[in-house]
Amino acid sequence: MTGELSPIDKAKFVAAKRAAEMVEDGMRVGLGTGSTAAWLVRCLGEMVRSEGLRIKGVPTSTRTAELAREVGIDIISLDEAKWLDLTIDGADEFDGDLNLIKGGGGALLQEKIVATASDRMVVIADKAKEVETLGAFPLPVEVIPFGWQTTQALVEETLVAMNVMGRKTTLRMNGDAAFVTDEGNHILDLHLNRIGNARQLALVMNQIPGVVENGLFIDICDTVVVGYGDGKVEVRDINEGTIETDRLEFMESDNLFADLGD
Numbered sequence: 122m123t124g125e126l127s128p129i130d131k132a133k134f135v136a137a138k139r140a141a142e143m144v145e146d147g148m149r150v151g152l153g154t155g156s157t158a159a160w161l162v163r164c165l166g167e168m169v170r171s172e173g174l175r176i177k178g179v180p181t182s183t184r185t186a187e188l189a190r191e192v193g194i195d196i197i198s199l200d201e202a203k204w205l206d207l208t209i210d211g212a213d214e215f216d217g218d219l220n221l222i223k224g225g226g227g228a229l230l231q232e233k234i235v236a237t238a239s240d241r242m243v244v245i246a247d248k249a250k251e252v253e254t255l256g257a258f259p260l261p262v263e264v265i266p267f268g269w270q271t272t273q274a275l276v277e278e279t280l281v282a283m284n285v286m287g288r289k290t291t292l293r294m295n296g297d298a299a300f301v302t303d304e305g306n307h308i309l310d311l312h313l314n315r316i317g318n319a320r321q322l323a324l325v326m327n328q329i330p331g332v333v334e335n336g337l338f339i340d341i342c343d344t345v346v347v348g349y350g351d352g353k354v355e356v357r358d359i360n361e362g363t364i365e366t367d368r369l370e371f372m373e374s375d376n377l378f379a380d381l382g383d
């Protein structure tokens with residue numbers, strides 16, 4: 122791609138570029154999924170090529186695996202890695218406690234497994250993803266195809282029992298067919314508007330037979346790198362209670378901006 126990036130893409134790029142600086146030689150790194158994570162993978166690929174960075178990447182989707190291979194990152198499976206030093210991923214929403222909604226890209230299951238098997242999870246996001254209360258973004262819930270409509274009915278009953286504000290659920294589609302995840306499952310999107318008790322909802326959803334996992338990431342993220350369209354980045358760490366501010370340059374001349382697929 123050539124030409125001017127949109128402010129949102131610039132924000133995603135600077136967040137990804139700043140997070141890439143946290144990756145050290147020899148690390149095993151979980152690679153997230155989505156357009157922001159794709160910037161990260163490109164930045165890491167560039168560091169592998171130009172600085173000789175040696176890392177092992179564990180991708181969270183077939184899409185990310187393809188991109189990582191394309192840019193020259195060594196890929197291993199989670200079971201080969203066993204445990205990761207760091208996972209860097211995007212998010213659909215994050216709140217002040219760094220709890221997240223993820224799964225807009227349909228990869229929440231692998232993303233949650235990989236992030237949980239990491240010493241540290243760093244989220245990269247543009248400022249627009251920050252919310253006071255999670256829930257404006259529809260909550261993705263991965264369900265197995267067998268009896269998915271029954272599972273959907275149980276999910277809706279549970280939302281009523283929990284007195285959650287919005288209760289509409291929709292099956293995610295891919296054109297005319299149901300969307301299928303890398304694990305062969307479907308996704309229900311829960312239009313809740315506002316999630317009062319995200320921790321409780323996350324636990325309760327996973328008790329419903331047929332539900333594989335939900336997109337609430339509670340107490341998993343350690344750090345969020347927030348990108349702004351003017352190149353500003355904030356690194357907020359929930360464990361340290363710190364906020365660092367930085368400013369990055371766009372270097373549209375380098376290889377990162379070629380072949381944008383995501």
Ligand SMILES: O=C(CO)[C@H](O)[C@H](O)COP(=O)(O)O
Pocket residue numbers: 153154155156157158210211212213222223224225226227228229232
């Ligand atoms: O959870 C995800 C994929 O399952 C993504 O991280 C999330 O949807 C954010 O995507 P993007 O960076 O494209 O805004």
